[in-house]
Amino acid sequence: MRGTSKPEVCVIGLGYIGLPTAAIIARANCRVTGIDVNAQVVDTINRGEIHIEEIDLDGLVQGVVQRGMLRAATEIVPADVFVIAVPTPFEKDGNHTPDVSHVLAAATSLAAVLKKGDCIILESTSPVGTTEKLRDRLAGLRPDLKMPGLTRDTPDISIAYCPERVLPGRILEELTHNDRSIGGITPRCARKALAFYKLFVRGTCVTTDARSAEMTKLVENAYRDVNIAFANELSMIADRMGLDVWEVIRLANRHPRVNILQPGPGVGGHCIAVDPWFIVSSAPEEARVIRTAREVNDAKMHHVLARATALVEAHPHVPVACLGLAFKANIDDFRESPARFVAASLARKFGSRMRVVEPYASELPPEFADTGATLVDIDTALETCGVLIVLVDHDVFRVVPLEERSRAAVYDTRGIWPDAGEPARPDLRLAG
Known part of the structure; x- marks a missing residue:
């Protein structure tokens, strides 16, 4: 210059x-x-x-x-x-x-x-x-x-x-x-x-040394991962106790110094799901909380998969829709996405019964090949599927009114449909 x-x-x-x-x-x-x-x-x-x-x-x-x-x-x-x-x-x-x-x-x-x-x-x-x-x-x-x-x-x-x-x-x-x-x-x-x-x-641009700047980036994403892990672990505990995790978080957040994040099906993206491991790799003995948070968030994917599998098996022969593949709402980025992992795992197990709704995809990712799963729009899913599994909180999913989804059994991992009410089998209205 x-x-x-x-x-x-x-x-x-x-x-x-x-x-x-x-x-x-x-x-x-x-x-x-x-x-x-x-x-x-x-x-x-x-x-x-x-x-x-x-x-x-x-x-x-x-x-x-x-x-x-x-x-x-x-x-x-x-x-x-x-x-x-x-x-x-x-x-x-x-x-x-x-x-x-x-x-x-x-x-x-x-x-x-x-x-x-x-x-x-x-x-x-x-x-x-x-x-x-x-x-x-x-x-x-x-x-x-x-x-x-x-x-x-x-x-x-x-x-x-x-x-x-x-x-x-x-x-x-x-x-x-x-x-x-x-x-x-x-x-x-x-x-x-x-x-x-x-x-x-x-x-504002703040100057420092290279090593401190490198660590700063990793710490920022590890901090977010730890906070998400608390919410995800809480959701699994609430599930074990038969509690509504969304209600518990809503009430706890009324405390002036408490701000619990919303749980989901895990953590995705190329940053939060990856960067904390860079710290663990550099200091494996010391990074105990950071490692545990990563393990909790990875475990949440398998927890969601197990509950979704149980819901699908409880409704034999019924078409099933997984809503979302992206790692977060309203983007087309599927990297490290827990939604993608859950949907693909279900597709491999249940084949042609599975429908996938992802408004930011023109085709299904490679791991869906030969499973029989199909990519459909939200209207088709609502009209034809008896089980709805919400994995991403895309805006197009949030605005679906109760009357269009009241016939289906719902597993809402994002808490976007708090008005869902009770399905024909109340034990299958799952959340968290």
């Missing part, structure tokens, strides 16, 4: 975070090249279209592509600022070990075009120390460039970590207005990244 001119930016990874980030940077009049390994994604964006569902993103992408401020490619190009927004999944060892290979692969690719003065910012949610690993990878590949933290001289490159804090369905607004924690390998790196984010972020 020379003088007062806007930097050329390269955003690596054009998924649920990378594409909105690239579009917002482009809206700030920075020329942006977005990089993705999927050629179909690249072609879609270069047509001014999008491959993900997000409010107002389609119009923004169309506009910045038409203005020539955003283009997509499969190969990394030279830039002044590189923003890495690639996945950080688990290793395939079954132990929830973080896999940062995509981050290091991005570092390897950009090393070839790196030049003195460039700034590299990692946004991918990562275990503590990943930003330093990225730096070390670059240092090994480009010994001609002085790297921050490895030289007493002024470094040639700036490297920082700056995670997003966004809610699907509000990503554009929150990328712009939410506060940011910017962690530099050195204070100089943090200041360089700060100057970049101030071009398009209206929220």
Whole structure:
């Protein structure tokens, strides 16, 4: 970023975070090249279209592509600022070990075009120390460039970590207005990244060190996971005691210092269902509450599956509708979704009896193949199914009136139909 001119930016990874980030940077009049390994994604964006569902993103992408401020490619190009927004999944060892290979692969690719003065910012949610690993990878590949933290001289490159804090369905607004924690390998790196984010972020940008910023992101999602686990565990206890968990929570929340969250079928998404394990992996002996919360929320999926299975078996030969596959309401993101797990498990067991209602899907995910389950709309489900299993609180489900669902046995895991009343068999009006 020379003088007062806007930097050329390269955003690596054009998924649920990378594409909105690239579009917002482009809206700030920075020329942006977005990089993705999927050629179909690249072609879609270069047509001014999008491959993900997000409010107002389609119009923004169309506009910045038409203005020539955003283009997509499969190969990394030279830039002044590189923003890495690639996945950080688990290793395939079954132990929830973080896999940062995509981050290091991005570092390897950009090393070839790196030049003195460039700034590299990692946004991918990562275990503590990943930003330093990225730096070390670059240092090994480009010994001609002085790297921050490895030289007493002024470094040639700036490297920082700056995670997003966004809610699907509000990503554009929150990328712009939410506060940011910017962690530099050195204070100089943090200041360089700060100057970049101030071009398009209206929220407060706070500088710190890279390791603290990495931990902050993990702590934010672990905190939410622990609170959700309390609600989910409470729902299972209430079930054992024959209590209405929604009523218990409603009354308890009248206490001025109590704010219990609403239970559900588990926890999904690529953040809350994943990030706490990064802390557990780094400190397995100390992270006892965090580990337990993860185990409780995973157990809730199996609890819901068991109760749903019992309900379906109690109504033999009756078509059954699972309402929702997404990990939360009103989005098309099915990653780590407990609803998807429950619906697919039921489809494998009950086959063609199963109907799935998901307004944000044009087809069922691959695991439904050969099960006989079909994708239907909400009206078809209400007209033909004698069992309704609510797994996601999409708005289109919330507004279904009592008279349209009163004939069916209902298992409402989201508490969206408190007026349900009693079915023909009152023991089967389940909740929680």
